[in-house]
Amino acid sequence: MSGDHAMFHAEPTGMLRVPLLPRSATETRAHLDPRDREQVRRYLDALLSDGRVEEALAVSSPSLRRAVEALRAGAPMKAGALRKLTLSATRYVLRGASRATPFGLLAGVAPVSFGEGHQVRLGTRHRKAVRPDGGWLTGVLTAWEGDLEVLRALRVVANDLGFARGQRWVLPCGYDAKDPAAPEEPAADERRNEGRSAQEISVRHTAAVKTTLAAARRPCPTGDLLKVLDEAYPNVPGSAKEGLLLALVRQGFLLTELRPPLGETDPLRYAVDVLKAVGRADKARELAAVGDLLAEYAAERLGAGLGRWQTALDAMSRLRADDRPVQVDMRLDADVTLDREVLREAERAATALCLAAPDTQPTPELREYRDAFVERYGTGRAVPLADVLDPHTGLGPPAGYDHPRSERRTAERGERSERDRARDEFLAELALTAIASGDREVVLDDAALDRLRGSEAPPPAAMELCAHLTAPSRRSLEEGDFALVLSPATGSPAPGALFGRFAYLLDDVEEVGELARRSAAGSAREGALQAHLDFLPPSGRDTNVARVRPFWTERVAVGCFADRASPAVRGMDDLALAADLDRLYLVDASTGQEINPRVPTMLDQRRAPAAVRLLREIPTMGSWPSCVWIWGRLSTLPHLPRVRFGRTVLVPARWRLTDPGLFDSSLSDAEWERRLDGWRARWNVPDRVAVGAGDHRVEIDLTAPLHRMVLRRELGRSKDVTAYETPEDAGAGGGWLATDSGAFSSELVLPLLPARPAPGEAPAVRAPAPRIRPVGPPAPRHSRAWLYGKLYTYANRQDEVLTEHLPRLLAALPPAVDRWFFIRYADPAGAHLRLRFHGDPATLHGELLPGVLDWVEQLRDLRLAGAFIIDGYEPETHRYGGHEALDAAETVFHHDSVAALEQLRLRAIGAVTAPPQLLAAANYLDLARQVHGDRWPDWWLANPRDEEHHAYFREGRAAALRLLDGGLRAAFPAEGAAAALAALDARAAAMRAYASVAADGSVLASVLHMHHNRLIGTSRTSESRSLAVARGLAQAEHGRRRHLG
Template sequence: MAVARRFRHAGLVLVRATTCPPEVVPPGGLDLADLTAVDREGATWLARVWAHREVYEAVEMASPALAARIDHLLAVDRPSERKLRRAAESVASYLLRWERRATPFGMFAGVTTGALGPAAAKIGADHRLVVRADAEWLADLIDQVESDRALRERLTVVADNTGTVRDGCLLVSRRAKSGARSPGPLREASVRLTTPIGYALDQATTPLRFDVLAERVSRRFPGVTTDRIHRLLHGLVDGGFLITNLRPPSTVEDPLDHLIQALRAAGVHETGTRELARTLDRLEEIGARLVQHNTTADRARAATLRAAAADAMRSMAAGTGHVLAADLRLDARIVLPEQVMEEAERAADVLLRLSAQPFGTAAWMDYHARFRARYGLGALVPVRDLLADSGLGYPHGYLGAPRARPAWRMLTERDAALLSMIQRAVVDGAEEITLTDADVRALTVGDHTRVVVPPRVELGVALHATSPEAIDRGDFELQVVAAPRAHTSMIGRFAHLLDEADRARLARTYAPGDGEVVAAQLSFSPRRPHNDNVVRVPPHAGTVALSLAEHPGGHGHGGIDLEDLAVTADADQLYLVQRSTGRRVVAHSPHALDTTVQTPPLARFLAEVADARSVVFGPVDLGAARTLPYVPRLRYRRTVLSPARWLLTSGDLATVHGDQDAGLRGWRDRWKVPARLVLCQAELRLPVNLDQPLDRRLLCAHLEKAGQIELREDAPPGGLGWVGRAAELVIPMVATAAPPRRPPITAPPGPVHQPGDAVLLRAHLVGNPAWFDAILTRHLPTLVGELGAPIRRWWAGRHRDLIRLEADQYLVVLLRLTDRCRYGPVAARLAAFTDDLRARGLTEQLMLAPAAEHPGRYGHGPALEAAEEVFATDTAAAIAQITMVEVAGVPGQAVAAASMAQLAAAFAADPASGHRALTRHLEQGSGPLDREVRDQALHLADPTSDFAAVRALPGGEAVAAAWRSRATALATYHRLLARQRDPAELLATLLHEHHVRALGPDPAHEVTTGRLARAAALRTLATAPAPAAAEGAR
């Protein structure tokens, strides 16, 4: 069976390519490991490189500090050889990157869009460089300007909408300082949430002028002096609790112009100080130069404008040396045939199929399970409440999460299959593993007919062909170079370089196919100011803004307020919901900023939660093979899904004489390593040619620092002939058939009864599940009988963590008490009961846990009380069934299947409707069933003469009586629940819970039991008298 087609391209392809001129090739011959050679030839080598105007401009844009250092080294007579070597290493790295990498970066590489048609590729030299103010420079300048308290009076402010209240204090996240190389740990600012502060922040939930806010606070607290109120508000601005309109949201394309317009709106020229007016004048001059730069076609004039603007900017705020950020639109015409796009679609299809996480990450599976246990299905929990420390907090692995990421990893069948393929390839001396459809099935995890496909993905590929004509003949291959997470984008940050038609195509990839879904574009400040340069994305048409910790400025476009968001869940998925409309919200980050460290955890949560249980789309996960020293190339059809890769450690190069070159040669001979590779270390991707001494020195320098590096094979010889340089394609795709996903009917979360003082007691009897039947049938009923009057009703279940399989299993016992004062005595009796079970070797320990009511799942008011009666009678039915199985020797699965069919018949307007509902909710399945068990299930499910077949068995009368009691409770529940929602939506839940009570939590076993119950329901429907015949018989 071929891999199912899941994605189609959107008619848009972003082409990324280097701008390296043919004459700018890194000069070879210099051995950077030889300090004598560096001292003798280093300055000459560096001067020869630096003489290229293109090199100087590109390096100066990328690293002004390096450019200044090189200028100084070339100006002195006897520069230090070590400084020369460091400078040469840096320049060589830039040149290698320029020659061989397509990732956009300053003037080194840029983007354009490709058209569809017969293959063609032409790249000119008249590229368009678009510059804007560097994020850190601008942040430092805004800090300076905003410190003017007189100016603040005329600015608008808004409260940080991500603040959280804890122990009487308000906390907001703070970013790292400008110049920080990493965002570091989470930092917070805190202020005691006094009544005046709370009032001021409530008034500032939407933007208003600072002086207007001060006036409102003064009117509300007339006994407080004006000076004190202003000091309070200034303190809130200084602490980040109030955000001024000087700070541009990330949807603003030109942040410098945003600042200029805000200062103009504040009347700086009319009422500001002379210094502020002068600052605005200089900013306007800089802004005008940048506009001229971005619109002129004269390269020399552009360089002059850029230099003048940079000089003026450095004189205003020194920052980190960078004052300009740049993106480049290529002067190029690229045309690609449909078959290239189709091959990319197939690659995306197979990557989805090879995902090791078909139902979401382990963290999100765990979070979903904890949500269901804490709040119940259908509970609508406001995002703030959910993420609070009193809620679930963030999923494990998130910054600030209450739970650490698990360190263990299980070896799976997928790991075993992949390791076997790798070993066979290595033994056979094969350089690649060509996956067949059978191989793909062997590497597939889970049932892909049940998975949820991400609605949108992007795939980055390198196209390898000798010429455009070869592409048209189909003589090409693709190599996957990037597969970003589905909620992020590699294209968005370049949207400002696209024309209107391509912007529209990009926006349509986010447009939901369902009118009940809202597409939201996240807008937030990254944790490190420097990253503002890569998160600025203009609003996509058809999406709404979801702004976090930002002043919306004048660029709002119908956004969603954080307070209007909540999370709910059904049995399969989590949903982000707009509370005011009930519509599902799918939020996305329109850029590729790292989500684990660089992104605020709230923004990451909102981007992930809506599709948290979808297939995790990404590069091939090598699983247990990720630590192997060598993994061959992995191919499917014409696409290299994963290039050959090697892990090189310092120990691999160890030789008796410390000769690194000799060690490297030995390592290459042993592992048959080609010369052209890509060095991968953290975010670094540096192409190297190990036949060149300069490249070898750079590789060894990185190895010395890291101890281990990853090396991947580079493009095949001649593979870039079609375009003449390093180039990559980024192709957005949408799901071909995304079935509508409706959130469940929702209700507010129910109360949580805490141990010690509650009318609902929840106890966990932890132990070996092999003895749970004995506890249920022989001991628990006796305990409840002894407790007597304090117990209104009771029910039980079994718990097994299906994500952390090594976790303890336990029986769950719930006791509805007549009065909360009974909790203590009943708990004490439970403790004694547990001691007795321990003495009998039946359990390990007792745990008292909070008991949450789930009105979102079961209904509220009388319906919820009726549901508890169903739980109680279903527990009694399960106990009677277990007892009958023990004494009569019939298969427990057959009895449970018959019971499930009877349950469905009772939970409906009439038995036939219930049986039909069961057949709709349970899978038909495939494959043979145990004939004896199936026949028993059909026999026991026959309702003739009040289940005569059941009653004929030892213990059968008790089962039939329990079923009758349960049927009465189900009928009452069905009638009461119908006043609130369609009861049929709950049938699958009730069937699942019966299976757990009677047989235990085992998904595979439950599917088989469901097939038996379905067969029993169909048999009953088939043998029931026709309505007309039945009427005549009466």
Template structure:
């Protein structure tokens, strides 16, 4: 099973995440939800257990208050008792069955990787509390609204603010965000807040420029811009500051907020909260619950916002080491998941976006990020982003999906509830065993380890259930301040870049909603940060990469993020678990995805879209690793309606479970959340019923019984392990200095006075292109007024119709008008003849990244003109009888290489590039003979073609004289060869490879007999 080279290796660091209580702590009985007396007694028993009571009190003050009423015997309506019971059941199940850290329900500890397993589990778990970010956001908002404090604050323009026409937009508090009219005053504020500035200084500048304006209105405008997050104040800590409360208190002290009466009380309250947090975090574990209640009271003295004013991390009193054999299984599982990905070539929406970028901006240019995402002048965001005008293709069933379902069907017909993957079966499903070099440079794997006891684990009698996470740090990084000694910080600092020579930079940004920051506020692990929507403190050690310095560039295969000032590729790193699809600002999501979207997608095991609603899917195991547990899909329609008697509903559920063999404990999945249930228990079934009533469907997965966690004392857990790629980074695309291309410099619109070319798209079936070029374009263009230069390319888009793009030079407005009218008349004739279906006049955007700019571009366009005339002449049948199209195109490629670089260098460049394509011997021999014939006349060509050949050679020589310093000659040559094939043969990659193969063989022959090339 080891023929594949391992792609991922562990870093030596690991984090244990485990439920606060073992499965043995579960209540021995679960009363029927409708038995009010039994439920009340049960709730009293649960509330006596501190592990549950403290966790519930910290998570939900309202539920804690309701439980206090019930256990104290106060009158409570039976319906409210039932609701409190089911909520408490959920929390108890959460505290015993879900290892994801949350408050006091689950915690973390540094884990070790060793030769032998080891477990020590104590009971002195410690909570570390901090201010809840929603509570803190309310405090900051109140402080920012105090007029007397406003003048003392420092503000900066939100880097997420985007001008769009006459309005300024910012995304905050949801996808839509806010907008404001860009009046003269707002524009002046924009100009003077690109860097932090005191509000007093800003007000003085406004008063200087607009002396007649009312100062109170100016102050009100600034306050309004702050409230809508167009302006950010120094009170709000950047996301790499792990003590935002300390930051706030420090900033308030620095501006003497205690001298402002309405702010002094808040500052005093914050200082009291700080002290309460310190007392709690240093108190003995057994006394922390008392200190925690005091901290909550202090918080509530300042603000009543948020469900709970404190956030807590539970540090487990545990020393756990897992054997290397377990980590080895995780490494192999990571490789298998990558090979089995549904998107081996990257995400389809990003492939479409890359094509759109190439179409608009070309390759080899640097386009500022804000220009790219501009929804009007640029491309906007990719399909699937809120507000994107691009349509995402519907999910399709791939060949890989079909092969996987066939394997599942084979297992079902054999009566097996498990698919056991071998190397051969993985290759059969994936369709190709190779893994792309563009695989993510780091990933994270989470594993639940199942073994009866430590000896069984040591002896290799174990299984692991794995869950992948986006990248190193996703599940682990926010716990480095509390899980000391893990070594994780160094792992993040050493994360390798995806691209050779790229700079890794930590992406730092707030969430769209304040509460999200509880899971996304992490230390600065890297020396560089891309800061979005933040007010960074002066003098910090982190080197901040401004969003206005970032640009996007394209190669033939993908997009890259580049720092314009540094001339380096940037590889953004997201080290936290914020859900990138819905929780961050769109720009942060865009930057995080851009660098990873073009390699194989790293996800959990995916059955494909056609399997989503199948009632049962079998377990998928690879060696000792469960890549996907058995899964059941239950529709609410499969059971009686919610209004039916609970007994009848329970009987129907029992019948369904028997039919689909859904026995034992299961996990109810809800997005990334899971709740361990025993469905024969009415209280657990009631939770499932509520879920079905709310969502209409439920996904259940198998989970081991209690003894499956015996090695760790019956504790549901997972071990998170960061991994890095063993493969070298991908080649760097930056070759020389790339020109900057903006939306405003793309090229004049078709009717603009400065437009040097009339650019028309002739929509025609590709089978008619040769005739259209040879018989119509070649004869029409020379008849235009003053015989202008012209050139063409054939074009095909993923979702559009094939067409020919014809460019005709217009030296003046009058000539442009005349050309446009003549083209319209001519196109009408073509349409009547059935040669074209439509035409469109569009903007011509020169590809300055490929060919240069200014005079250099003009020389390149002269080559296009010459090559177009040559191709049209050749397509008109002016070559020798029997000339093979492949041979003629290959000879043209050889001539272009030699014309651009000189004979010897041109031949060497062609010869040194292997081409994986077959080429007919007859065509190859013919191409060699044509080159050896030398003089075009000796080749049997017409005088017109010989003349065209000569003129292209002259154009190439003139272009060569002006090739700019820093331009990549290889890129220029590749582009010219590609476009020559386009003009001669059309859009066909396989055909182009064949011609390139013949050209290479011809070049090799010429180098062997130098006298053959003249």
């Protein structure tokens, strides 16, 4: 694979992340007894002799700094506490010298540009960016919201995540119990519901609560709410009404304007401005004073700010006690331009990751949810988002969601695809060959990528790649002697997510915004509305990560204070969910326009409310987040080699700590050391490795006793600790980014968008966003007029049931049954046939149902059926043209079912020999003629050719053209086909009648889809082939007509 064929184009901008200290700072004392007080004191004195380290430690862990100061002051300390103190301080220093992920003052960021050649400068005058920690600020504002005098001046709005259930008003995601800003105790009228997630809270839905929430549907002053309550309940004491509002605010049922939106990058200034605007200058001054102190601290040179730091902490603690009241980010003093060849290498690496990705479907919980949505509501129909997420009236949250916790389960994975099996076998051969030969590296080439290529899922439309640039020296870098080492755990399928919260530190914030907008637009349907997603995280501390400037003018605001009267703001009531055969998508409930909500942040989606998490996940469902290498089933091996492609290490070598004794805290130090050495010898583990769980790794020297103690402590905290070779060892060394104090580790964040078309190549065409009419719950008119049963039977036995046994049941249908139809389906319970009968309710349930049950028992006796379930029929009204067309559509379903049964019967006895996909294609043409008449080829040719499946048409072209010449009826025998021909005539008349009343011209595609389902089954590949044959025949007919003039 050459760069000319890369799937991605790397943008000429990026972000550089660098730790505070050079790598040499990890060379701590090799021999130290952490139980010896004097040794520990001298060791810590040496560590903290660098003012930058002492200040960084104070910012990252104030409690650790207090413990160090206590030791220095002569406070008594037990041996265990001494050891803990030593190892904690050591780990922070290791982090500050080896991990580039920004955290306080231990690592910072700077923009990096790309051009011709390399220009690198790393200075020491790094700048601090300081603001209140989100948990501290949320706690202060929560307390003030509980002050009636403050609350009276504020505007409030009803939390649009709330809904009525029985006699309760429910908030599905309340405060996190671990959040320091959470209320200490529930209100008297609030209870935690048994049997549900702890985050769900509710209040009695009394008349007063109803009045309050109705009046607060749009932002209004609290004083106005009290007036509404006074007018409605004049005999209720004012204190009771005030208490009600305070309780509703405290529990989050009412939201105040005092909480800074996540789009406010200066949340303290926002709160000050609000307090001033509502006449609470006293509170505004208190917060402004904190802001002034933080600004004074930020202005101090790094390493000289401890005095002002402590002054700010003391002032903040008087407002609210908190161990971590301040959030600090660091802008590096760096000017870095790298040669564009680094970008070309990143493009090749990203393409290799996608080509080598496994075939296993991504986001299985969303796939299951989409299937359940289509099963419940159908396609082409939008349902209010709140209704879908309610577990009683809808589907509940998708499997794996925690806020509130979902009770859905993702179906067990079926048999792996042939591609995945082949991929696993080839990867195992490569990895085990390298391990057996003592080599730590697997080298891939184009041929190997072709063998690994496994995924049919579309590649991500964009990504942010995290890569370590390695080179022995700056001169080597300038000579092109470099290697990229990709992060094994960090990346994002949405450019801007890793940049997002640091955008305010970079030189050009709008450049980040433009990148995020282009990325979002490239992954969305043409015409979809791009919008910024705003919400209130369950924990105030989460806002530290989630706070990012909005890059879109449109806003989707869910579960947070917002003025939804603005046409640019959409809340929960404005949103509806829809699905097609490939995806879920969001639409505006009033217009049907698709909405693509985005928020460029790396906040763990599992921490978000269910509605927010779903809105964040569905825009990218179905495409692999191929930002990291995926070993698949080999990931459980105790050792895996590095994988290299070109000048990029796609994943460094990795070791799992497989000796159970290494996790045993009861082992003596000597025995544990022996076990560690045995593990290292067995798997040839190098001296220097990066250890930790997930992306939280620090580099240690396994020959240094103190570092080995750090490792043992890590193993006592997590069973998921792994060891990777360091980027410098995996790549080409680490000398290119160096100062007089030594060489630094680093990491690049590189945004990649889809590759530009090659010269002469047509640009990719994005599918248009659908426009659909959102609807409410289905009309109940079918609840008694339909009898609907699901007959579970193996897919390979369904034709037998349909042709040999269903006719017996149909022959005995009462005259009051005027139509029926069937479809094939599969759900987590298994493959089944869905049988639906329409008629007089009394006849259906009093006369037909007993006969159906007898028929099912006969099938069970023959071992052709399992469970039989009676269910409720909810028609896909809008998919098939609206309520006015539904009767006509169901008449087509009836006649298509009869036609399919007759053709299946003829095929079963050998009277029809055309391949199933050709027979289906001939039926498609027959149906299309009823809708479009002689212009039927034009309808097919309006859709682009499916190149992947067009090959099937080419292979069977001669047989297919014979069907075109003679029509569908030519596939039937001369004798014995009268019933089949009559079924075609009846279906044709029904289809013409349907086309005359259907409001939506797209219904034909749905009818064809269901015909394939009845005639052949649910195979997407088979359906795609049959559609390719039909389009090929349309092309042939079009060519004939043009030739004949």
